[in-house]
Amino acid sequence: MITDILAPVVPVFDCKETVRRLWDYLDRELAPADMAAIDSHLAQCDKCPQHFAFERQFLAAVKAARSQHTAPDALRARVRATLGLAPSKKDDGAHG
Numbered sequence: 001m002i003t004d005i006l007a008p009v010v011p012v013f014d015c016k017e018t019v020r021r022l023w024d025y026l027d028r029e030l031a032p033a034d035m036a037a038i039d040s041h042l043a044q045c046d047k048c049p050q051h052f053a054f055e056r057q058f059l060a061a062v063k064a065a066r067s068q069h070t071a072p073d074a075l076r077a078r079v080r081a082t083l084g085l086a087p088s089k090k091d092d093g094a095h096g
């Protein structure tokens with residue numbers, strides 16, 4: 001059997017294999033070959049893209065919610081000023 005050694009070895013995933021790697025794929029934690037395998041599976045499968053679309057939206061929503069909870073430093077400084085606290089550089093509250 002002759003294989004083209006110049007082409008990257010892209011495994012072929014079925015639906016089960018693809019969905020199993022869903023989170024790693026979305027986190028970009030897979031090897032390039034696995035990413036390519038999932039991309040090509042998604043391109044020709046009509047079931048899996050639905051899973052991925054949902055999880056992708058979920059991750060985006062989590063990310064958006066997380067950024068909204070980050071108090072900007074300016075706000076934090078204003079709260080400190082209002083409370084009459086000096087802006088302290090170390091904030092590691094030593095335990096007595």
Ligand SMILES: [Zn+2]
Pocket residue numbers: 014015016018041045046047048
């Ligand atoms: Zn599939």
